[in-house]
Amino acid sequence: MILRHLLLVVERDFRLLIEYRLFLIIRWLWFGIQIAIFGLAISQLVVLEGYINYYAAGIYVATLYSAAMFVAVDISEEAEHGVVDYLLSLPINRNILIIGRAIGGGLRSLAATAPPLVITLLYVGVRNPYTLISAVAGLALLSFGVAGLAITIVSLLKSGAKTDILLGALDAFVIRLSTVFYPREFMPEAYSAAAAVNPLTHASEVFRWALGLPYEGDPIFSMVMLLAFMVSMTSIGVYLYEKRMEGGGWTS
Amino acid sequence: MSINGGVAVKLVNLTKYYGKFLAVDHLNLEIYDREIFGFLGPNGAGKSTTLLMITTVLRPSEGTAYVYGVDIRKDPDRVRQMVGIAFQDPKLYWVHTPYEILYWHARVCGYSSSEARQVVKEVLTRFDMWEARRKRAFELSGGMRKRVEIAKVFIQRPRLAIFDEPTAQIDVSGKHMIWEMIKELRDEGSTIILATNELYEADVLSDRVGIIYKGRIAALGTPQELKDTIPGGDVLEIDLDRPPSDEVVRRIEAEPEIVEVRRMNQRIRMYLNRVEEVLPRILAMLMESGYRVKRVDMREPTLDDVFLHYTGVKLVKEE
Structure with a gap:
């Protein structure tokens, strides 16, 4: 019964992908334009050789991060429609419910960003199938972890408006204090230190390693960091969702 | 009085504070197995809060409740396996259709995929919602949304079925149909808690009525017993x-x-x-x-x- 419920919760979140098809198409167009116009132009200015490939890998990771964070928007919208109460009333173990939501949200994000991933792979190329599998595993860990982070944020704030504001602020910091767009060697020391523990940095570097691009650090260490990020965020999300959601008090 | 002898729900000093506001004030109450218990009170009396605690959606501030002997605090998972609720305000995510909502609900409640398809069709047809099954929740009228909410309980057919103002926003013919279905559910063996502020509804459906006011039970008995106390x-x-x-x-x-x-x-x-x-x-x-x-x-x-x-x-x- 536990596995059945887990799969049903995962499927429910994953199925939302179909409902957001217009949003997805716009997102994919944005991704293509970002590389074809901004990426090509900025690569003329940047001294780093082959920066367009570096940029393409980074912008994919940033896109995946934003897609996974969208779980927070779903949950806050559901809360405003009272659906959280409904989910809490179901004969599903609460831990299974939250883990299922994190996995479902993570898988949905991977699926939603599959076309940009394919474009990136085709454009940049792949070192070999094994590194590609490793990279996809790393990206999945990031996706599940960010979905867990999204659940944590929305559970703490219990407000749609506050969630939107914090997601915007977080997006600015988390993406910019990482190696999504530039290597750590070009960052001020404090920024570089923050980037070293940023999961987006580790996801970007694992992905670049898989694509045969210059990368920083050790891919195995980055995978361990991503695994730790996923486990910790999902655990905190599970704990907070039950403690905070049960009890109402949601504001728009 | 005890219908069929057993106690389905027992509230023991059940209390809920929202900040300093006392919404439910040390409720003590027994609801018997296979009865329709009318929970009568004005808006804000504490009906919905009590029901949300019984369904483990809200955690009590003090006291507890037992559903068929299972403590809602100690084993909420087991409680939720026995309880189904139709909320006062329909809880439907705007992008989902009635069919998707009820099919997923049926699967969560243990139906196989073929059984779920069949039961969803039966219930939607009975609720006169089959034609509207592919509309999204935001396209449905208030009455249709309410029907979908109530349909969840008739798919689940739980041991303890809770209806929070089930016929609010429903037209007259729909009300009579829902009342008949609630009686059928009771006759099949479910215990029913019917929260309402509609006196006629409580009078015609309930085996017993509890009047709740300012978070406390003000009166308890069969509708006739209560009238006789005047x-x-x-x-x-x-x-x-x-x-x-x-x-x-x-x-x-x-x-x-x-x-x-x-x-x-x-x-x-x-x-x-x-x-x-x-x-x-x-x-x-x-x-x-x-x-x-x-x-x-x-x-x-x-x-x-x-x-x-x-x-x-x-x-x-x-x-």
């Missing part, structure tokens, strides 16, 4: 052209068959016996005192009278 078997209301004076009220109270007199602006409500004998004397006295009688109403007590008697306020607001 002093005087009859209720007489007389509307005058102006508020009655203290002297007039004293003279009415002096009538031997009068049990209780309440003044409500220009209306006098009397609880009394042998109304047919007393009425001519009261009318004569009023006219002699210079009052013009605008309306006279005689009837048996309703649950509203019961509510008024126990709480001092009317459940149904005066027009």
Whole structure:
């Protein structure tokens, strides 16, 4: 019964992908334009050789991060429609419910960003199938972890408006204090230190390693960091969702 | 009284605070197996909060409840396996269709995919929603959304079914259909908690009624038992052209068959016996005192009278 419920919760979140098809198409167009116009132009200015490939890998990771964070928007919208109460009333173990939501949200994000991933792979190329599998595993860990982070944020704030504001602020910091767009060697020391523990940095570097691009650090260490990020965020999300959601008090 | 002997739900000092506001005040109550228990009270009385605690959606501040002997605090997972609730406000995510919502609900409640398809079709057809099954929640009218919400419980067919104001926003024919379905569910073996502020609904459906007011149980019994507790078997209301004076009220109270007199602006409500004998004397006295009688109403007590008697306020607001 536990596995059945887990799969049903995962499927429910994953199925939302179909409902957001217009949003997805716009997102994919944005991704293509970002590389074809901004990426090509900025690569003329940047001294780093082959920066367009570096940029393409980074912008994919940033896109995946934003897609996974969208779980927070779903949950806050559901809360405003009272659906959280409904989910809490179901004969599903609460831990299974939250883990299922994190996995479902993570898988949905991977699926939603599959076309940009394919474009990136085709454009940049792949070192070999094994590194590609490793990279996809790393990206999945990031996706599940960010979905867990999204659940944590929305559970703490219990407000749609506050969630939107914090997601915007977080997006600015988390993406910019990482190696999504530039290597750590070009960052001020404090920024570089923050980037070293940023999961987006580790996801970007694992992905670049898989694509045969210059990368920083050790891919195995980055995978361990991503695994730790996923486990910790999902655990905190599970704990907070039950403690905070049960009890109402949601504001728009 | 105990229908079929067993206790389905037992509330023990069940209490809920929202900050400093006391929403449910140390409720103690037993709901029997296979009965329809009407939970009657005005908006804000604590009905929904109590139900949300029983379904483990809200955590009690103090006390607890037992559902078929299982403590909601200690084993909420087991409680949720026995309980289904139709919320007061439909809980539907705007992008989902009635079919998707009910199919997923059926699967969560243990139906195989083929069984789920079948039961969803049956229930949607019965609720006259089959044609609208592919519309998204935001495209549905309030009444249709409410039907989808209630349909969840009829798919689940839980041991303890909770309906929070099930017929609000539903048209008259829909109300009768839902009442029949609730009775069928009880006859099949479910215990029903029916929270409502509709007196007629509570009166016709409930085996027992609990009146909740300001978070406390004000009265408990079968609808007839509660009506019988009203002093005087009859209720007489007389509307005058102006508020009655203290002297007039004293003279009415002096009538031997009068049990209780309440003044409500220009209306006098009397609880009394042998109304047919007393009425001519009261009318004569009023006219002699210079009052013009605008309306006279005689009837048996309703649950509203019961509510008024126990709480001092009317459940149904005066027009």
